[in-house]
Amino acid sequence: MKNLLLLIGLLLPCALFAQDRVTGFNHATRSEVLAQNGMACTSQPLATQVAVDILKNGGNAIDAAIAANATLGLMEPTGSGIGGDIFAIVWDAKTKQLYGLNGSGRSPKNISLEYFKNENIDKIPAYGPLPVSVPGCVDGWFELHERFGQMKMKDILAPAISYAENGFPVSELIAYYWGRSVQFHAKYPNVTSTYTTNGVAPKKGDVFRNTYLANTYKQLAKNGRDYFYKGELAKTTTQFIQEQGGFLSMEDMAEHHSQWVDPVSINYRGYDIWELPPNGQGITALQMLNILKGYQFSKSEYGSSRHLHLVTEAKKLAFEDRAMYYADMDMQNVPVEELLSETYAQQRRSQINNQKAGLYKAGTISNGETVYLTVADKWGNMVSLIQSNYRGMGSGMVPPEQGFMLQNRGELFSLNQDDANVLEPGKRPFHTIIPAFVTKDEKPIMSFGVMGGDFQPQGHVQIIMNIIDFGMNIQEAGDAPRFSHSGSSQPTGYRAESKGQINLETGFDDMTILGLTKKGHKVGFSPGDYGGYQAIWRDHERGIYIGASESRKDGMAAGY
Structure with a gap:
């Protein structure tokens, strides 16, 4: 028995040490992939x-x-x-x-x-x-x-x-x-x-x-x-x-x-974040980021209740607009410019209570497995x-x-005649799949995406914040624990997305969960609902590509 305890004592520090990488960041499961001539990142x-x-x-x-x-x-x-x-x-x-x-x-x-x-x-x-x-x-x-x-x-x-x-x-x-x-x-x-x-x-x-x-x-x-x-x-x-x-x-x-189509963008702390306009949901991520850039986040705040609360409230607001306005732009007037304006972001941001989970309706617009x-x-x-x-x-x-x-x-498609995304012959349905891109000073910086249906704009926002606000490299940004807000199936006067709960991957501490519940959020756990991620970063100064592919999928990054 004494020998067994001694062995456990010797192995325990090694086991604990193995959880952290010698280089890089704590959340990364592997190193980024570096190459000069080309890079590819896929889920297989x-x-x-x-x-x-x-x-x-x-x-x-x-x-x-x-x-x-x-x-x-x-x-x-x-x-x-x-x-x-x-x-x-x-x-x-x-x-x-x-x-x-x-x-x-x-x-x-x-x-x-x-x-x-x-x-x-x-x-x-x-x-x-x-x-x-x-x-x-x-x-x-x-x-x-x-x-x-x-x-x-x-x-x-x-x-x-x-x-x-x-x-x-x-x-x-x-x-x-x-x-x-x-x-x-x-x-x-x-x-x-x-x-x-x-x-x-x-x-x-x-x-x-x-x-x-x-x-x-x-x-x-x-x-x-x-x-x-x-x-x-x-x-x-x-x-x-x-x-x-x-x-x-x-x-x-x-x-x-x-x-x-012409991609559309907003500027987030000096970086231009690009998405495609509807019938996809890409501008949902841009609306969220436009709201969130009105707050400052320190690097140590990643995973805090304040971080998760503000992202979730921004998500609720943007998803209400998504439900109200997004549709095939060949057949519906979608007010993209106004939805992405600084004035509108400020209007939506003012509805957030920093200490309490909210219920929201869509904003008023003047003109109308992957x-x-x-x-x-x-x-x-x-x-x-x-x-x-x-x-x-x-x-x-x-x-x-x-x-x-x-x-x-x-x-x-909706079967409600009054909805923007109502079924019509020859019409493109609302779409969840969205590619993303980042430029800075009119140069390409990052090509990335996150799979996972409704989670995708939430995933895009989390990746951008992980890199820009929390200082992670592109591999850690994808490997870091994620969270997702899902809507209720029984809306009462408000769209479903304003209710629901925050689902967390493992890796968030008890103080975060406690802080969220104090703010009125329902917290749950739903493994497998956080998509998959690949990214390529272009380092112009050194003339290399940096690739990342997360561990939630079978894929990998490779270059030459």
Whole structure:
């Protein structure tokens, strides 16, 4: 017994010491990745390597991002695929400008509010044929490639095709979600034949092949985007959806187009933070930061009750506006400029009580499971790209022998005629997936994103504050414990987001929890709800890239 106690006494200091890194910061789980010529960060290590290989073989950041996204559609179908939508922010080294791509698809033209009323459906279902909107990912690839790419598409898609034909070992976290998704979606046609081997979903380390997707990628490489939107694949897809009781048509597919948009920004303590305008929720993060820059935070305040309280109150305010105003800007007047104005931020900030959790309504305006990746190349191009099928794998609708599932993004439409995001034919739904970018003095500084549905703008704000306010490096900024405010399902006079609770990851101390409860917050714990994060920082002075990929996902950062 004495020897055992002695051994514990000897090992205990080592165990305690192992919790902290010798270098770097306390929250980081690994070092940042440093490279001179190029960098790629994705949520799956093999996809990261595909991107780096493209860079080494003469491709630029845009080519590598498309290649990585295609590989993720194969290897991480639990959060991505060509049945979904895509958004990107590109820093073009030649013109020294940011460009935004909105690659979201629209609702079928034959769908209507009357249909749901006649069927006594008061909310668009999450699964099945009804939430299916036009998948925008493939057109987004070809738009990005036509404007900025330099390798041939057949070479860009070749690595994903090879993995789809020859197989790849499924990584740990993806295997977990894959098994759950297949079990849930197995009732729908073609799910088992596409996503299992002999009826069994792959487990960690199992080598999986998707020959259907390999063939689809080959056709895209050979025949271009029209194969997907006007050719045989479009016929197969629309016929299948209509057989299942949905509305997607050949006309809907043929008329789809992505849209180039101007990113919008606010300045946060000397850094310009960039997001895309609605129909996505990116400006929610900008609204939150605009409110928060009216407060000062010391580096030691990270994780304090004051820190979490103020971020949560800013989130509640911004999400009320999100619910009221955000929609497809081609069909709705969204007052982006006013929502992002200093005057409006001050007005919203004045409603916050520093000592008490509040309930809020939307402000008055005068005029009315996802994957993220980022790539940078030796020429200075940088890409911030996010892509998703929405709820995990998507709608459950798998066109026969095509190798992918269609998204269920149409679920996010409202069936309330008075809402900005009300369902209309040919309309883009409200979107949760948002890429982000940071510049300083008109130079690109950081490309980053955080996955996780409604959490994404909250995650963006936490990353920015971790770096700018709390002095963390980009790896620690992603690894540091996160918190998320979730809304109540029973709003009473106020939008749901003003109620609800703060969910915490492990790592916040008891004094923080006590301080939050004293301010009137309900505090809970919800593991797995805090997304995933990748980032690339550009060090102009030393001519290097710094990459980060957090431990909540299977991914990694790599460069050369």
